[in-house]
Amino acid sequence: MSVTVDSYRTYRNLPPLAGIATFAEAAKPGLSVEACVARLKRFHYAFVRLHEIFTARITAEPIYELKTAFSHFAYLCAEHVQALRDRIAEMREPPLGLDEVPHEGLRIFFDEILAAPTTEELLLGICLAIPELDRAIERYQADTNPLTDAPSCRVLRFARLELADMIDFGQKAVAALIDEAALARTPGWPQFLMQCLASAGSIDGLAAISDPPSERVFSAKPYQYDRVPKRDERWQDPWNQAVNAEAFLYDETMPAKPKTLMMLFKRLREIDVPEMMASIIQETKGKPWGYYRDMSRQLWDEARHAMMGEVGFVSLGVDWTKARITLNWSHRLNTECTPIERHAVLYFIEQGLMTKTGKRYEWEVGQKSNVPLIATIQDFDWADEVLHAQLGREWYIPQIGEWKEALAYGDRCWTRILSNWQAVKEQGLTRHENWWPDIYRQACKTWGIDPDPTVLGYATTYEGARADLKNVCASA
């Protein structure tokens, strides 16, 4: 009896082909290496552009939940770009040509989303692009030979897992934020995006290809990155520098438990780091992809640190919006420094965290506080910062020279930014009201203790402190 792909049996019916496919699936010819590379390059282009869009829109996006989600998704896209680059380089294709735009229609498609004038339009564009990319990858998975092309299949399987998360978030974000009125504001734009995509034969170029649209909508004027950070309405009084968290944290006479609140404040305040790092990534062109991947990883870690602060406050029943979380740092670095100066300042701060009084100290306070979540938060925060110091060594120092020189440069850039405590007060931007007693009282209620009068009376401000606000122990 002759054997067919359907009747063939493995030894004692063990799963066939190392678990990747059936014989029927693996016996179809599938795609050539050349055809695979052509499609993978298009997926690569899509992830590069999505990474760019998410990163560019972090700083000026006011809604915190979107700012943190964009930080997350930018990092995921950066990882998939890296994986695709590596895979394409394995396919008899030097990684050359990865910077080529596969079709002008695709370029316009992503340019339009990048330049979307409002959060709503940006979300609509993203929520159109990501499912299209996912469908294109699904077609690839159906067409390619799962055995001959197993390494690509593996990379794409991971990509689709995370695309599914992004699609889910996007659908929920659209449902929460976009109503009929928002949709009516830009009639025809989603259709225009579809036209751009159709001209490119879709993301993968399988459909008929034609000339791209001759006119643009939002990207008719080239996109300008907005480096001024913005926050939503929960972030009141953003110039307030009334409570010097570091001075409290390092005051040996203060107890550990309230110090956890200052650490949570410092963590949440770290949302200024993604706002600032996005500007470095956006305004530094021509680096190897590893630079963008690593910087995006660090950016995402800093967004996580902010969310750790948020979770910490919520778990203690504290309304964090009663704290005043300044955007002074990201605002000033983004508007007063060049990208390399910003990177220098970041590196300088993070080096300060590696000392005994840095992240180790915060972790020890967390341990002593008897608030288990804080100990976990500081443990991982510390580990992340060790990684960031390594990333700085890899990407920042070689741009300046030696370690010492690079550190001194960071210190100089920093010193140039003088305290604006008085200036923002005189300009009427803030009255530096002391928000500490409110936050402390809320936590005491949860802890079931009476506020300690000395702790309650804490009123050391950042007046005269360096503008980074972090001269005792930086919080990046």
Ligand SMILES: [Fe+2]
């Ligand atoms: Fe960091």
Ligand SMILES: [Fe+2]
């Ligand atoms: Fe951090």
